[in-house]
Amino acid sequence: MPRDTSGPTGRPGRRRATSRAELEHVAFELFAEQGFERTTIDDIARAASIARRTFFHYFASKNDVPWGAFDEQLRWLREELDRYGPDVPLMEVIRRVLVDFNRVPPEEAPWHRRRMELLLRVPALQAHSTLRYQAWRQVIAEFVGRRLGEPVDALAPQAIAYAVLGVALAAYEQWLDRDDAELVALLDTAVRALASGFGASTEGPAR
Amino acid sequence: MPRDTSGPTGRPGRRRATSRAELEHVAFELFAEQGFERTTIDDIARAASIARRTFFHYFASKNDVPWGAFDEQLRWLREELDRYGPDVPLMEVIRRVLVDFNRVPPEEAPWHRRRMELLLRVPALQAHSTLRYQAWRQVIAEFVGRRLGEPVDALAPQAIAYAVLGVALAAYEQWLDRDDAELVALLDTAVRALASGFGASTEGPAR
């Protein structure tokens, strides 16, 4: 019983009965009520008044639901990295862009937090995230590769991309653990630490 | 039709019909023949002459098969980290241990390579690996936490653990890509780069 997403669309063909965003919304409500794992795709489909099979026209898997419009964000990330000239040091570009990338408007903050809580705390999603992070790392690695004049798949670009992702995740986990913490400040600190080789203070007995 | 793993065991109860190691071996053969995804648990069980249900007494999931005796390796890793006194700089301890950790005897090299090819190239395993890496990171984070006098779950220990894991994975991927490369050399290079904040050369316009 598809709701009428009415009004002429200008395009031929049957109108969509719902949207990714709406499905995501419905699903998040269920996740909040009963948890991610205990929510079946049947539950979501029923709550959204679509057929189970139709769910898979909107999302490739249940694990993809919390990712929203991730692809768009990747485009944004790439453009933002390109905006800096070669006068700004490599790691500083990454730090600035990463911080800007994660500046969310206050009214979206609770929503963003729930999303990240799912992605970083539900085992099935932690696991699946790895596959999404690949694309994210690729964007970083391409940027670093251009900067260093090395192929994207060389050791340095890949290692830096992996390391940046790593410290970013550590910062995110801190943010989820302590609600007093500022996400952008944590990210800034983490990337700075990385760029400094984790500080002279970590470097031995010297004092 | 359990084969007779004969001889008195000294313990009460029915004797095991097989072992994790043997199952792993059988499974690897099938993975090599037809690929990981196209190999069902039924296939493995049949090839090992056990019941499908029994497979799950040996492995929690199909994804766990390629991990072998990972828990033992973690113990080894922890002990090795503890072996160094506070006179050796933090990142140097990590680098040395990581390198030693991945020194595999030549006769086991091809086996190890197949294992890592599975873990790092099969999407389902890439995803699942994240969950295993958590324990690995935890070992590193505990070491760093002790060294820095910070809680394990503070930002610095977690960030360093994430970053080390990251560059190690980058090194591993290089090793899989190019068969001329030495794994330990790649790991050494990667961790050194990390400890130096990825080098002055990456640090800007100076030239």
Add this chain to the structure above:
DNA sequence: AGAGTATGTGCACCCAGTGCAGGAAGGGAA
């Protein structure tokens, strides 16, 4: 011959995900 214990196995499920065939809803042209 039991008693107690560890292990193997069959069965009935649940759930995610896929391939396919067909139906329903819309636009545009004849």
Add this chain to the structure above:
DNA sequence: TTCCCTTCCTGCACTGGGTGCACATACTCT
């Protein structure tokens, strides 16, 4: 209006991973 084309929705049957449970099977020890 009618017919065609396109796009989307849906039901069905099926595969495969994973679980809970009851019970059978071997084995040791007394």
